Amino acid sequence: MxxxxxxxxxxxxxRAGCGEIRDGALAVTGGRISWVGPRSEWPGRASEEHxxxxxxxxxxxxxxxxxxxxxxxxxxxxxxxxxxxxxEEIAASGGGxxxxxxxxxxxxxxxxxxxxxxxxxxxxxxxxxxxxxxSGYGLDLDAELRMLxxxxxxxxxxxxxxxxxxxxxxxxxYRGREDDYIEFLCEEVLPAAARxxxxxxxxxxxxxxxxxxxxxxxVFRKAKELxxxxxxxxxxxxxxxxxxxxxxxxxxxxxxxxYSSEAGVQAMARAGTVAVLLPGAYYFLREKQxxxxxxxxxxxxxxxxxxxxxxxSSPVSSPLLVxxxxxxxxxxxxxxxxxxxTRHAAHALGMQASHxxxxxxxxxxxALWEVQSPAxxxxxxxxxxxxxxxxxxxxxxxx
Numbered sequence: 260m261x262x263x264x265x266x267x268x269x270x271x272x273x274r275a276g277c278g279e280i281r282d283g284a285l286a287v288t289g290g291r292i293s294w295v296g297p298r299s300e301w302p303g304r305a306s307e308e309h310x311x312x313x314x315x316x317x318x319x320x321x322x323x324x325x326x327x328x329x330x331x332x333x334x335x336x337x338x339x340x341x342x343x344x345x346x347e348e349i350a351a352s353g354g355g356x357x358x359x360x361x362x363x364x365x366x367x368x369x370x371x372x373x374x375x376x377x378x379x380x381x382x383x384x385x386x387x388x389x390x391x392x393x394s395g396y397g398l399d400l401d402a403e404l405r406m407l408x409x410x411x412x413x414x415x416x417x418x419x420x421x422x423x424x425x426x427x428x429x430x431x432x433y434r435g436r437e438d439d440y441i442e443f444l445c446e447e448v449l450p451a452a453a454r455x456x457x458x459x460x461x462x463x464x465x466x467x468x469x470x471x472x473x474x475x476x477x478v479f480r481k482a483k484e485l486x487x488x489x490x491x492x493x494x495x496x497x498x499x500x501x502x503x504x505x506x507x508x509x510x511x512x513x514x515x516x517x518y519s520s521e522a523g524v525q526a527m528a529r530a531g532t533v534a535v536l537l538p539g540a541y542y543f544l545r546e547k548q549x550x551x552x553x554x555x556x557x558x559x560x561x562x563x564x565x566x567x568x569x570x571x572s573s574p575v576s577s578p579l580l581v582x583x584x585x586x587x588x589x590x591x592x593x594x595x596x597x598x599x600x601t602r603h604a605a606h607a608l609g610m611q612a613s614h615x616x617x618x619x620x621x622x623x624x625x626a627l628w629e630v631q632s633p634a635x636x637x638x639x640x641x642x643x644x645x646x647x648x649x650x651x652x653x654x655x656x657x658x
Contacts (some may be wrong), residue, residue, distance in 0.1 A: 261286040261293050261305040263652060268311035270295065271633045272617040273318055273601045278595050279633075285316060290651035295617050311627055314646055317597065317636075318615055319388020319624040320578045321604035324514050324535050324565035325423075326411075328406045329376045329396045331362030332572045346572060347468050347496065348545055356428040359570050363396040363406070371409045378568070379413055381576045386626030386645040389605070389614055390417055391565070393462060395424030398447050405458035412514035417650075418624070420608050422490065423452050424473065426463035426470050426478045443472045445481040453485045460511060460608075464492040465501045472504055479508045494519040495540070506530035512563065512607040516550045517541065524551055528558035533607040536599070537567035539575035552589050562591070563607040564599035582637035593634035594635055608609070613623040623652040 265285045272278030272295065284301045286294035294303065334469075336349050336358075349355050382390055391611070392410040399401035403425050411423045427443040435438035452458045461482035465475040471493075479489045488511050493501025495515035502523025505513035513519070513527060514535035527534060534555050541549070555562055564585050565572040573583060582596040591599065605615025613622045627647035628636065635644065648655045 260400075261288045261303055263287045263307040263309065264301075264305035265309045265311050265316065266298050266301070267313060267629070269313075269315045269610075270617055271317045271597070273598055274616050274618060277597065277633055283316075285617065285625070287652040289648075290623055292617060292619055292621050292623050296583060305559060311647075315630055315633055316617070316625050316627055317386075317633060318601040318617055319368070319626050319648065319650075320382075320384060320386050320600045321389040321608070321614060322387055322565050322578050322600070323389075323391045323420075323512065323563055323604040323607040323612075324537060324567050325390055325392055326395060326567070326569035327378055327390065327392045328371055328394070328409045329359050329363050329570055330366035330371060330374060331359055331570065332392065332574075333358060334548060336571060340544070350428075350468050355571055357431065359396045360398050360402075360428070360430060360445040364402045366397070368405050368409055371405065372412055375409055375413055376416070378576060379416060382578060383417060383643065383648065384481060385577060385579050385643055386628070386648055387578055388624035388626070388648075388650065389420065389608065389610065391420045391422055391460075391608055393422040393424040393427075395427030395462075395464075398425065398428065398430035400451060402450060403448055404455065404457060407452055407455075411457060418614075420459045420610070422460045422462045423449060423458035423487075424462040424464070425449065426475065428464070428469060437470070441470070441477055445477060449478070449481055449485065453487060457488055460488045460490055462490050462492065463503055465499055465504060466492065466496050467499065468496070472500060475504060477510075483508065490514065490607070494523065504533075506532045511609050514565070514567075515540070517546060517548045519551055521551070521554055524554040524558050524560060527560050533561045533563050533603055533616075535563045535565055535604075535607050536585060536589060537565055537573060538588050539573035539581055540567045541588060542584055543573050543575070551587055552591065560605040561606055562599050563596060563603040564591075564596060565604065577638060580640065581641060583640050586637050593637040596637045597633055623649060626647050631635075
């Protein structure tokens with residue numbers, strides 16, 4: 260006897276391609292998927308039966324790169340960019356990440372939690388099952404841990420993976436002493452986060468306005484010593500060799516990748532590192548260099564997508580919008596885009612055993628959509644056709 264059954268539905272299992280099953284059925288037992296297939300082949304009974312009313316069911320969406328916990332906003336910088344200032348010029352003048360650091364340091368844990376909770380509601384409405392949340396706006400011991408604790412608390416409403424991003428920018432008190440700051444992160448902050456089990460992964464911003472390859476490597480070596488997986492903000496503004504660096508450490512993912520070389524893509528393919536593309540930042544910053552999508556396809560590198568939600572370069576709060584941006588700006592197909600926010604996004608978080616596809620044994624986290632085909636999820640700008648969200652087998656009516 261299964262706990263619950265959904266029928267009168269179409270399934271996009273995402274196992275291979277879209278993995279369509281029309282007129283399907285999906286059963287749940289103990290919070291996990293216990294049967295999936297054509298309704299005509301359904302062999303069992305269930306304690307509860309749900310009529311999906313012709314909806315499509317997909318795995319819950321997975322946003323594998325966000326900076327959701329912070330205080331303040333940077334609307335003024337948006338205006339400056341419209342007047343001609345570059346992202347790098349704003350950062351060099353004391354704006355950018357450091358302006359958010361000041362606001363975040365001044366906020367209490369409860370204040371940060373309230374702000375992030377309000378933001379997170381949009382992801383839940385759009386059928387998200389998992390969200391990754393980074394630190395990186397504290398840049399000191401207390402504020403970095405505070406951000407990670409808030410991210411953990413948000414896990415009451417949605418599955419959260421936390422990432423330590425202390426190597427996001429150099430804080431004002433360490434200006435001109437970048438190596439000392441890296442030492443501080445490696446010897447004090449990251450070990451403290453590890454002791455409290457606050458970090459599921461470690462990230463760094465390897466770029467000319469942030470940290471060098473050598474400094475990034477030091478952070479990654481410490482992460483490996485602490486047995487924490489790594490990922491990297493790589494090659495966003497220049498080809499700094501970030502893709503190859505990430506691959507060299509067996510990173511879960513390398514993210515952005517606008518300037519990554521063929522050699523970097525090859526290294527990612529050999530290492531099994533996922534490419535996470537962030538079209539929201541590309542759009543918002545009006546970038547011109549697109550990621551090497553054809554090279555990624557040719558080398559068989561899995562392509563994930565994420566919102567990169569943050570107050571400075573990608574204030575995007577809609578996973579569904581990202582599906583459209585990836586298709587229109589990076590020329591992904593709707594099928595590739597949906598795989599990028601389900602199957603491949605799970606891989607980018609090391610969660611492929613439990614999430615990302617509709618398969619027996621995986622967690623019963625899925626979404627119901629009032630659409631004629633899954634391609635509509637990437638097609639309609641500003642629409643939200645989510646009509647149901649299931650977490651660990653429990654249905655929320657509407658999203």
